Amino acid sequence: MFRRHMMTLAVSVATLAAATGFAAAQDTLKIGASAPKTGPLAGGAAVTHWPNIKLWIQEVNNRGGLKVGGKNMKLELVEYDDKTSGEEAVKNIQRLATVDKVDFIVTPYSTGLNVATAPLIARYGYPHITTSAATDNVPEFAKRWPNSFWLLGTSKQLAEGVADALVKLRDSGAIGKRVALVNVADAFGLELFNAGKPALQKAGFDIVYEASYPLGTQDVAPIISAAKAANPDAFVAFSYPPDTFALTEQAQIQKFDVGAFYVGVGTAFPGYAGRFKDNANGVMGVGGINADSKALQEYRKKHKEVTGADPDSWASAVTYAGLQVLEQAIERAGTTDKAAVIAEIKKKPFNTVVGEISLADNINHKVWSVGQWQNGSFNGVAASKGVDGAKAPVKKEAWK
Amino acid sequence: METLITGILLGGTYALIALGLTLQYGVARIMNLATGETLVAACFIAFWLFASYQVSPLWGLFLIAPAAFVINWAIYTWLLRPLVDRAKTAGMLEVDSILATFGLLFLFQGLMLRSFGGAYTSYTFLAERFEIFGGYYGLNRVVAFVAACLIAGALYLFLYRTRYGTAVRAVAVNPNSANLVGIDVASAAALAFALGGALTACGGTLLSTYYTFNASMGVVFTMKALIIVIMGGVGDVRGAVLAALILGIAETAVARLVDPGLTLAATYALFTLVLLFRPQGIFGRQQT
Numbered sequence: 311m312f313r314r315h316m317m318t319l320a321v322s323v324a325t326l327a328a329a330t331g332f333a334a335a336q337d338t339l340k341i342g343a344s345a346p347k348t349g350p351l352a353g354g355a356a357v358t359h360w361p362n363i364k365l366w367i368q369e370v371n372n373r374g375g376l377k378v379g380g381k382n383m384k385l386e387l388v389e390y391d392d393k394t395s396g397e398e399a400v401k402n403i404q405r406l407a408t409v410d411k412v413d414f415i416v417t418p419y420s421t422g423l424n425v426a427t428a429p430l431i432a433r434y435g436y437p438h439i440t441t442s443a444a445t446d447n448v449p450e451f452a453k454r455w456p457n458s459f460w461l462l463g464t465s466k467q468l469a470e471g472v473a474d475a476l477v478k479l480r481d482s483g484a485i486g487k488r489v490a491l492v493n494v495a496d497a498f499g500l501e502l503f504n505a506g507k508p509a510l511q512k513a514g515f516d517i518v519y520e521a522s523y524p525l526g527t528q529d530v531a532p533i534i535s536a537a538k539a540a541n542p543d544a545f546v547a548f549s550y551p552p553d554t555f556a557l558t559e560q561a562q563i564q565k566f567d568v569g570a571f572y573v574g575v576g577t578a579f580p581g582y583a584g585r586f587k588d589n590a591n592g593v594m595g596v597g598g599i600n601a602d603s604k605a606l607q608e609y610r611k612k613h614k615e616v617t618g619a620d621p622d623s624w625a626s627a628v629t630y631a632g633l634q635v636l637e638q639a640i641e642r643a644g645t646t647d648k649a650a651v652i653a654e655i656k657k658k659p660f661n662t663v664v665g666e667i668s669l670a671d672n673i674n675h676k677v678w679s680v681g682q683w684q685n686g687s688f689n690g691v692a693a694s695k696g697v698d699g700a701k702a703p704v705k706k707e708a709w710k
Numbered sequence: 711m712e713t714l715i716t717g718i719l720l721g722g723t724y725a726l727i728a729l730g731l732t733l734q735y736g737v738a739r740i741m742n743l744a745t746g747e748t749l750v751a752a753c754f755i756a757f758w759l760f761a762s763y764q765v766s767p768l769w770g771l772f773l774i775a776p777a778a779f780v781i782n783w784a785i786y787t788w789l790l791r792p793l794v795d796r797a798k799t800a801g802m803l804e805v806d807s808i809l810a811t812f813g814l815l816f817l818f819q820g821l822m823l824r825s826f827g828g829a830y831t832s833y834t835f836l837a838e839r840f841e842i843f844g845g846y847y848g849l850n851r852v853v854a855f856v857a858a859c860l861i862a863g864a865l866y867l868f869l870y871r872t873r874y875g876t877a878v879r880a881v882a883v884n885p886n887s888a889n890l891v892g893i894d895v896a897s898a899a900a901l902a903f904a905l906g907g908a909l910t911a912c913g914g915t916l917l918s919t920y921y922t923f924n925a926s927m928g929v930v931f932t933m934k935a936l937i938i939v940i941m942g943g944v945g946d947v948r949g950a951v952l953a954a955l956i957l958g959i960a961e962t963a964v965a966r967l968v969d970p971g972l973t974l975a976a977t978y979a980l981f982t983l984v985l986l987f988r989p990q991g992i993f994g995r996q997q998t
Contacts, residue, residue: 348819352828353924394926495971523970526930528921529723531716531847532965551830552922559920563839563848576830585834619829 339376339383339646341367342390342406344427345419349394350525353551357579358442358625359419361617363387366633368616376637379644388412396426403427407434413646417632421445422497428455437639437652441632442625444468446501452672457652459635459669461628463677463694465498468596469506469548471679471692473513475594475703476544476570478691480515484705485569486543490519492533492557493548498575502548502596510546518542528552534560544570551576554595555585562589562709570594571706578681578688580620590683592706597624598681598690600665600699609663623681623688631662635669665698712845713966714959719847721958722855725862726917727931728938728950730910736945737882737902740790741804743811745910745935746928747818752778752914753923754826757833767835767915768857774915775908782907785814786900794899815928822925832922854916861912862951865905869947878902882945937977941984943991952992956980 343363346355367385370376375384388410392399399418406412407430415436418424424443431438432455439459445451448460479485489510493499499522507517519540521533530553537545545568547557554576561571576582577595586593599606606627613621613630621627635655640646643654659668667674680692682703691703727749734742742748752774759765759773793810797803836850869875880888881898889895917923938957942949957977964976984992 347823347828348926350926352823352926353830356828356924357830492970521970523965524974527970527973529716529720529961529965530970531720532713532962533970535712535716535845536966536970555830555832555922559837559848563837564846565839579830581830581832585832 337375337381337383338386339378339414339640340386340388340410340412341414341416342388342403342410342412343416344390344392344399344402344406345416345423346394347391349392351394351420351423354442354575355419357581357619357622359629361613361619361621362626362629362633363389363416365613365616366630366637369612370637377641378646383646392418392423394420394423396423399423399427400430403430403434407436414636414640414648414651416636417441417443417629425451428458431455432457435648435652437636437648437655439632439635439655441629444498446505448673456672457648459632459655459672459674461632461635461667461674461677462625463674463679465501466505466509467677467694468679469502470509472506472546472572472594473509473515474692475572475680475682476510476515476546477513478703479544479570479705482702482705487515488518488540488542489515489544489546490537490540490542490568491517491546492519492521492523492537494525494527494550494553494574495522496525496550498550499548502574506546506548515544523553525550526552528556530556530560531564533557534564534566538564538566542568544568544572546570546572547574548596549574549576551579555582558582558586558589558593562586565709567706567708569705570703572680577683578623578625580622583683583686583688589709591685592683592704594680594682594691594703594706595688596680597622598678598688598693599623599627600678600697601687601689602699603663603665605663605665624678627664631660631664631667634662635660635667711843713962715842715845715847716966717959717962718955719851719855719958720962721955722858723851723917724934724938724954724958725951726854726858726913727910728935728942728954729862729865729947730906730908730913731932731935731939732942732945732947732950733878733902733906733909735939737878738786738790738899738906739794739800739803739885740786740807740811740903742814742903742906743808743932744814744818744928746930746932747815747822748778748782748907748910748928749914749917749931750923750925750928751818751822752911753918753921754822754831754925756915756918757831758826760833760835767919768853771857771912771915774911778911779904779908783900783904785907786903789814790903791896791900794896815932819925819928826925828925830922830924833918835919837920848920850919854919857912857916861909862947865909865947874898874901879945937981941981941991943993946991946993949991949993953984 346352375382390402417440421443424440444462493503554573572594578597583590639654643650676697678690678693681688682691689701756767756770759770793806838849839846840849877893938953942953961973
């Protein structure tokens with residue numbers, strides 16, 4: 311008798327649990343995210359990637375969730391640390407797809423991790439909207455993985471933007487044609503160097519000093535002193551955040567004054583302007599935003615309110631825009647069917663914080679390539695065709 | 711000249727990174743894989759004191775060093791002493807301590823991520839020009855170098871001019887014999903470990919004035935410290951400082967005269983040379 315009661319009880323509990331679980335599954339949309347929280351790229355992801363996911367989830371949930379076919383679905387985040395390792399990232403995606411069974415996956419962070427996980431994300435059929443990957447293989451990747459969408463542009467675009475900006479400065483008489491060119495020796499630095507050097511030479515610049523340094527180098531005093539000895543008019547470094555900061559500080563300390571000073575990733579970080587204050591004025595770097603755009607100003611305000619920190623002035627807004635694309639595509643498709651959402655992404659342009667984004671051929675063609683600190687904001691000074699709001703680059707004044 | 715001065719300043723940085731590990735590994739025989747995390751934690755605390763309470767990192771040293779001393783003493787007493795007690799050979803202790811401090815590394819890293827986030831952090835302190843023989847150098851680096859010299863000098867005086875220092879050195883050379891002549895090996899080892907932690911924290915505090923750091927950067931420093939400690943001769947402060955200076959000058963010279971891309975290669979080439987010709991390190995003793 312007792313046993314039968316127990317059986318009944320157990321069955322009821324199981325049924326109830328299944329029923330409530332079922333109901334819950336109906337009303338929430340599981341979003342999976344895997345990106346660095348530790349490892350070499352954790353610093354960049356903490357500025358550019360994670361805060362935007364937090365902001366997006368909160369925004370969508372605050373207004374009642376996503377409207378999917380007449381139903382409001384709240385977002386629930388499942389997040390993993392990939393330790394900046396490709397293998398770990400692949401394991402995370404596998405887990406998100408098979409164990410957590412998430413409805414959608416947010417792009418991983420950085421070129422390397424996106425490329426490492428792309429085949430798996432494609433195999434599971436999720437839309438893959440990358441917002442922090444910049445590589446020249448974008449057209450090839452878009453073809454190989456038709457579920458993937460590339461929002462940040464190619465390294466060629468980013469590097470040629472540098473040549474564009476320097477040409478503008480040269481034509482206005484601000485600088486001559488001597489350029490010192492350095493790069494960090496990893497995928498990003500090498501790709502930009504390989505695209506940037508010929509672009510600069512084609513534009514009529516002389517490369518008077520070139521060098522590459524290993525990832526993780528923070529003692530850049532010898533690089534700056536050697537570059538200074540070559541007496542260039544412009545200094546271009548395809549660098550990563552810690553070396554971006556170190557190069558700037560050393561240039562300032564060694565009174566290395568050039569008419570154009572360009573450093574790589576990290577220049578657009580709020581911490582850059584915070585640290586170098588007035589001396590940041592006139593420094594150019596990779597990325598840029600249209601600081602005059604109302605939508606962007608609104609986004610920056612909300613980012614600060616919700617996450618407690620300012621976004622960077624390049625990939626942060628693009629990361630948020632990528633999430634907006636996903637959100638609008640799901641709502642337009644009116645279903646959580648992944649294939650239908652992928653088809654929807656290609657159909658019509660999306661209205662985002664960085665302006666209208668069209669992904670008909672899986673690639674966003676309207677990207678910022680170079681920004682410059684001008685009176686406290688990192689304005690875009692070079693961009694691909696069709697991008698509004700570019701400002702004219704100005705000559706870098708001597709370091710104080 | 712410029713290359714030499716830049717190299718010496720860099721060597722000073724390396725000495726700061728390695729001094730603590732010299733004591734911990736050389737005397738307490740604990741291969742502390744969390745030494746880089748201790749360093750980065752000190753960077754964060756120095757930053758926090760500076761940003762929130764306007765405490766200059768140089769004054770911060772007087773808060774951070776004693777705190778690190780106490781924490782490391784506790785770590786040694788509660789976590790590592792049991793390993794020391796049960797280890798039958800030096801090799802076994804080494805393996806156990808590597809595993810235990812490997813765990814500590816993740817604990818520290820997790821705590822830092824939780825408290826400070828994963829973002830790059832840096833602040834401006836004495837980022838002014840300082841002129842030496844017509845060349846310009848960062849004042850913060852010069853100050854850190856001078857502080858490193860003072861700290862290394864004080865440590866040298868303690869180890870070579872005091873009774874207790876002699877006891878510590880005796881433990882470094884041979885713990886068993888030290889025990890025979892009435893030295894309290896256990897407390898000397900605890901002191902060395904705690905002192906090592908405090909030195910590492912001093913290094914972090916000074917480093918934070920000119921380095922950009924984040925919570926996951928510790929392992930870079932651990933690697934560098936390890937190379938310097940082994941090059942200098944395990945447990946020898948003079949050797950560690952000398953090895954640090956050699957590395958600093960070599961790296962700067964290679965970066966300036968050959969190619970900045972070859973600095974890592976230069977480091978490892980030097981390391982290999984030392985291992986080939988003086989496997990016991992520059993000042994190390996030949997094993998008998």
